């Protein structure tokens with residue numbers, strides 16, 4: 001790529017008509033990704049040909065059609081497997097997996113946790129609308145306990161997955177959370193996810209206006225948003241609130257919300273976010289915070305360096321090749337027992 005050349009979001013827009021419902025949160029995420037990729041390309045010196053978007057099945061999984069990049073609309077729940085194969089076959093590619101809460105955590109749950117555990121260098125964007133959108137409103141593994149849906153007319157009796165807890169529990173090294181309507185934050189997180197070498201999982205709290213409208217309403221509501229979410233950044237104090245006077249401290253083995261200037265607490269008592277800390281303890285607590293006891297954490301919660309599956313596979317192949325007797329397909333076909341017919 002020529003020096004100083006910079007793509008624009010327009011370069012990443014395909015000519016396909018976007019078919020999501022008007023007002024669907026997916027539109028915002030598409031904008032955020034198209035906004036982020038020029039920056040990613042600039043920072044990492046990537047040509048547009050490097051990008052591959054891979055999806056499973058769901059409304060969100062239509063995403064690859066709308067990107068002017070390579071794309072693969074896969075089968076339900078299997079995007080992680082396809083993305084893994086693509087990355088191992090051509091490690092120079094920047095692989096982005098698009099998946100819904102149903103696609104990733106129900107039918108694809110097994111593939112998802114193992115992609116995370118292996119730490120393959122792919123970026124997983126998990127659109128969490130707490131419902132199956134495409135199949136018209138059945139409950140999903142993230143639907144709140146008691147949710148009334150087409151398949152739970154009397155309310156669900158299941159405890160939902162918390163994606164951050166699942167990712168960190170599967171030894172995930174990168175977990176971030178964003179809000180569909182916060183295009184700026186989502187696109188900033190995409191750049192961080194792209195820079196991370198290993199599996200990055202970005203949970204995007206997404207609104208399905210048709211089947212689960214305002215499921216995240218308690219924290220997206222403009223009036224109260226600043227008191228109910230906390231935006232965290234590595235190296236910064238964890239403060240929040242309309243008046244920036246609330247903060248998080250460690251009290252015993254739990255996080256606790258305190259008001260700065262009350263109860264003897266000053267800004268010095270407030271925790272500083274360390275996304276690079278290998279011990280998952282505080283990251284797990286941050287990922288699990290929920291309103292009303294806590295604000296919901298947005299931003300990069302965990303960002304830890306570790307060797308990747310694709311690098312390990314490459315190194316192993318190179319090592320084995322050094323001493324292997326079989327150097328090509330002919331050698332392989334002529335190895336072992338052979339006979340003329």
Ligand SMILES: Cc1ncc(C[n+]2csc(CCOP(=O)(O)OP(=O)(O)O)c2C)c(N)n1
Pocket residue numbers: 057058059060061076099100101102103104107127129131132133134135140
């Ligand atoms: C093997 C298989 N089983 C079930 C389905 C039906 N199906 C299609 S999408 C979907 C769930 C989609 O929900 P989610 O992943 O949350 O995505 P959203 O549509 O909400 O973006 C289901 C169950 C299918 N396509 N294939």
Ligand code: SF4
Pocket residue numbers: 019020021023024025026059060129133134207208209210211
């Ligand atoms: S059904 Fe819901 S998730 Fe699907 S496109 Fe419409 S608003 Fe979006």
